[in-house]
Amino acid sequence: MASALTQQVALVRKCNRCLYSVRSHFHTSSGLSSKDHYKVVVLGGGSGGIAMGARMKRKVGAEHVAIVEPSEMHYYQPMWTLVGAGSKTISASGRSTASVMPSGVKWIKSRVVKFAPKNNTVFTESGKEISYDYLVVALGLQLHYEKIKGLPEGLEYPKIGSNYSLATVEKTWKALQNFKEGNAVFSFPNTPVKCAGAAQKIMYLTDSYMRKTGKRSKANIIYNTSLPVLFGVKKYADALWEIVKSRDLNVNLRHNLIEVRADKQEAVFANLDKPGETKVFEYEMLHVTPPMGPPTVLKGSSLEDEGGWLDVNKETLQHKTFSNVFGIGDCTNLPTSKSAAAVAAQTAVLDRTITKVMKKEKPDKKYDGYTSCPLVTSYNTVILAEFDYDGHPLETFPVDQSKESRIMYHMKADIMPHLYWHGLLRGLWGGPGPYRKIMHLGMK
Ligand SMILES: Cc1cc2nc3c(=O)[nH]c(=O)nc-3n(C[C@H](O)[C@H](O)[C@H](O)COP(=O)(O)OP(=O)(O)OC[C@H]3O[C@@H](n4cnc5c(N)ncnc54)[C@H](O)[C@@H]3O)c2cc1C
Numbered sequence: 001m002a003s004a005l006t007q008q009v010a011l012v013r014k015c016n017r018c019l020y021s022v023r024s025h026f027h028t029s030s031g032l033s034s035k036d037h038y039k040v041v042v043l044g045g046g047s048g049g050i051a052m053g054a055r056m057k058r059k060v061g062a063e064h065v066a067i068v069e070p071s072e073m074h075y076y077q078p079m080w081t082l083v084g085a086g087s088k089t090i091s092a093s094g095r096s097t098a099s100v101m102p103s104g105v106k107w108i109k110s111r112v113v114k115f116a117p118k119n120n121t122v123f124t125e126s127g128k129e130i131s132y133d134y135l136v137v138a139l140g141l142q143l144h145y146e147k148i149k150g151l152p153e154g155l156e157y158p159k160i161g162s163n164y165s166l167a168t169v170e171k172t173w174k175a176l177q178n179f180k181e182g183n184a185v186f187s188f189p190n191t192p193v194k195c196a197g198a199a200q201k202i203m204y205l206t207d208s209y210m211r212k213t214g215k216r217s218k219a220n221i222i223y224n225t226s227l228p229v230l231f232g233v234k235k236y237a238d239a240l241w242e243i244v245k246s247r248d249l250n251v252n253l254r255h256n257l258i259e260v261r262a263d264k265q266e267a268v269f270a271n272l273d274k275p276g277e278t279k280v281f282e283y284e285m286l287h288v289t290p291p292m293g294p295p296t297v298l299k300g301s302s303l304e305d306e307g308g309w310l311d312v313n314k315e316t317l318q319h320k321t322f323s324n325v326f327g328i329g330d331c332t333n334l335p336t337s338k339s340a341a342a343v344a345a346q347t348a349v350l351d352r353t354i355t356k357v358m359k360k361e362k363p364d365k366k367y368d369g370y371t372s373c374p375l376v377t378s379y380n381t382v383i384l385a386e387f388d389y390d391g392h393p394l395e396t397f398p399v400d401q402s403k404e405s406r407i408m409y410h411m412k413a414d415i416m417p418h419l420y421w422h423g424l425l426r427g428l429w430g431g432p433g434p435y436r437k438i439m440h441l442g443m444k
Contacts, residue, residue, distance in 0.1 A: 370387075
C-alpha cells in the first residue's frame with residue numbers, strides 16, 4: 001500500500017533535492033577535497049552544530065572547521081507546534097542545509113558511524129576517516145516511535161499525528177480539522193524529551209481550535225502523561241493547572257502510551273503507579289509524543305554515560321574523560337530541559353570553554369542550565385517559562401511570565417524564528433542572559 005505517509009516522505013525528499021540543487025555554493029561541500037584533518041570537527045548540523053560551526057569559524061578560520069551532517073534540509077523544529085495546529089506551514093520551518101552552513105566551512109555530507117577518541121578520529125558512513133584537534137558533538141536525540149506497539153506503521157492511518165517528526169506533523173493538523181466527535185488524546189512518554197512542553201501545547205491549541213469552530217462541546221480532551229506533574233517547574237505548573245481546570249481538560253498523571261491500535265482507533269496506556277494495569281482510550285484524534293533516547297552511534301564510543309548520553313561537565317560542557325571533546329544540545333547528559341533556547345545559552349559558554357582549552361587555560365564560564373519553553377496556550381497566548389538547573393525561574397522580562405500573554409505569543413511565533421535563523425545559527429545569539437540583567441536593572 002503506497003500510503004499517504006510514504007508519499008509525504010517522498011515529497012519531502014524530492015523537495016530537499018530541489019532545494020539542494022539550487023543551493024548557494026559559499027561553503028565547500030563533501031567529496032571535493034581529500035583533506036581529512038581539521039582543527040575543529042563538529043558532528044551534527046542542527047541547532048547546536050551550525051551555531052558552534054559559525055563560532056568556531058570566527059575562532060580558527062573557516063578552512064580549519066568541518067561539519068558532518070547528512071541532511072539536505074535544516075528545520076526550525078520549534079515551529080512544528082504551530083504547523084501541527086495549522087497556523088504555520090512546514091515549508092516556513094525549513095531551509096536548505098547549504099544555506100545555513102557557515103560560508104567556507106567544510107560540509108561533510110555524511111553520517112558519523114564510529115568514534116576513536118583516543119586517536120582523535122571519527123569515521124563516517126561514506127568511509128571517510130576524519131581527525132581533529134577539537135571535537136564538538138551536537139548529534140541531537142533519536143525518536144523511538146517503534147517502542148510503542150503498533151507504531152510507526154499506525155502513524156499511516158488518519159486521526160493520528162505527531163508534531164515531533166517532519167513526516168507526521170501535518171497529520172496532526174489534518175486530524176484536528178477532521179475531528180467530529182469523541183476523545184482527543186495527547187501522550188507524553190516516560191523518557192527524556194526535547195521541548196517537554198510541546199506535548200501539551202498542542203492540546204491547548206486543539207481546545208482553542210475546537211472552541212473557534214464550534215466543536216468543543218463534542219470533544220473530550222485528555223492529556224495522559226508519564227510524569228507525576230503537569231510541568232517540571234511549580235510556578236508554571238500552577239498556572240497550567242488553572243488553565244486545565246478552566247477549559248475542562250482532563251489530565252491523567254503517570255499514564256504511559258504503550259500501544260496504538262490504529263485500525264480500531266484505540267490507544268493503550270500503562271498506569272505507571274500500578275504495574276500491569278492498563279487502560280484503553282478510544283480516540284477520534286491522537287497526538288503522540290514518542291519515547292526519545294540518545295543517538296545510537298554514541299553506544300560503545302566511550303563518550304557516553306550509563307544512560308547513553310554524551311557525558312559532559314554540566315558547567316563547562318567539556319567531556320568528562322576526553323578534554324578535547326565537547327558537547328552541546330539534546331545529545332548531552334546536561335540535567336536541564338532539552339530545547340533550542342538551552343542550546344543558545346550553551347553556545348556562549350562552550351565558545352568560552354573552547355577558547356580557554358585552546359589556550360591551555362582552565363574553563364571559567366559556567367552554564368547555569370538556562371532553558372526556556374514558550375507554552376503556547378491558545379492561538380494568541382503564551383506562558384513563557386524560563387528556568388535553570390534547579391528549576392528556579394530565570395525570567396528575561398520584568399513581568400510575571402507565568403501569566404498568559406499575547407506579546408509572548410508574538411515573540412514565539414514571529415520574533416524567535418528570526419532570532420534563530422539570523423542570530424543563533426550565525427553564532428551571534430547566546431541566549432538572553434545579558435538582556436535579563438538590563439531588563440531587571442542589574443538585579444538578576
Ligand atoms: C515539536 C517541537 C517543538 C519544539 N519547541 C521548542 C520551543 O518552543 N523552544 C525551544 O527552545 N526548543 C523547542 N524544540 C526543541 C529544539 O528544536 C531542540 O532542542 C534543538 O533543535 C536541539 O538542537 P540540537 O543541535 O541538539 O539537535 P538537532 O537540532 O536535532 O540537530 C541534530 C543534528 O544531528 C544530525 N545527526 C544525527 N545523527 C547524525 C550522525 N550520525 N552523523 C552526523 N549528523 C547526525 C541530525 O541530522 C541533525 O541535523 C522543539 C522541538 C520539537 C520537535
